[in-house]
Amino acid sequence: MKVLMIGAGNMGFTFAEGLVASSIIKKGNLLIYDKSPELREKLSDDDRFRIFEELEPALLMTHIIFIAVKPHHAEDLFAEMKPHLHKDQIVVSLMAGVTLDFIENATGLPKVVRAMPNLPAKVGKGVTAFTETKDVSKIEQITIRSLLDSTGVAIHVENETFINKSTAISGSGPAYVFYFMQSMFEAARKMGFSVNDSKVLISNTFEGAVQLFKDSSLSPEGWIDRVASKGGTTEAAIDSMKDNNVSAKIKEAAYAAFERAVELGQETK
Ligand SMILES: NC(=O)c1ccc[n+]([C@@H]2O[C@H](COP(=O)([O-])OP(=O)(O)OC[C@H]3O[C@@H](n4cnc5c(N)ncnc54)[C@H](OP(=O)(O)O)[C@@H]3O)[C@@H](O)[C@H]2O)c1
Secondary structure (H helix, E strand, O other), rough: OOEEOOOOOOHHHHHHHHHHOOEEEEEEEEEOOOOHHHHHHHHHHOOOEEEEOOOHHHOOOOOEEEEOHHHHHHHHEEEEEEHHHOOOOOHHHHHHHHOOOHHHHHOOOOOOOEEEHHHHHHHHEEEEEEEEEEOOOHHHHHHHHHHHHHHEEEEEEOOHHHHHHHHHHHOOHHHHHHHHHHHHHHHHHOOOOOHHHHHHHHHHHHHHHHHHHHOOOHHHHHHHHHOOOOOOOEEEEEEEEHHHOHHHHHHHHHHHHHHHHHHHHOOOO
């Protein structure tokens, strides 16, 4: 099975690396086409990939085509691709906000998958929600899942509304975590910890909490109860957050991201 990655910037390159590191793609079967001559030149020495100078020959020999260009480049790219496509090919779009309908119409291909990855894909800890048009068979769906799993874990969702929802939870989610980390970092620095000690204190706290959550059936609320004893320090912090409505504000923020994802989808219709 040959896979073509169109666009090898941040996300495209991350997936290209994940795919070649997995056992699914054999050496020489990961093709890359990027418009940028500088990027092609940079990648040309990397023997994990086959770099193409032209789009057409790469399209003609692939079955699965990943799209990882910015959404505003989609229309021109699809127009360039269309004359060289055949109905059996599957397009897997990693682009935010570009709908299945749009891709189907612009490429003329009935088999389209829309996936929403997130940044931790860079370290093999990503989560990618995906859904597809009805022409994608169950077997093809399983193949796509295994390809998307190569950068972490893939989650199949019922329809595109859930792609917009996952954009709001996991797609933008790392930034919410960094926002919280930044506040903790500033508090640690204000208390007098060095930059390095602050980094260790915060990153290990997050990592440890995530591991506890993953390894048990307790909810985050259940874990808060375990940490916070009556009249103790944690209770003081949690009470302060409750008084300031922090939970409601975080939910509001996630919904703001969801609404924006819906709007972006409507703009490309
Ligand atoms: N980065 C993330 O965390 C993230 C998360 C979720 C989803 N995504 C999605 O992933 C997609 C890519 O984002 P990115 O951050 O990886 O962008 P990026 O770093 O700008 O990479 C896009 C690459 O595609 C190239 N390109 C543009 N038009 C092309 C064309 N017609 N044919 C071939 N290559 C072309 C660009 O070249 P030039 O620079 O010369 O234009 C660039 O090298 C976006 O649609 C985004 O919504 C990204």
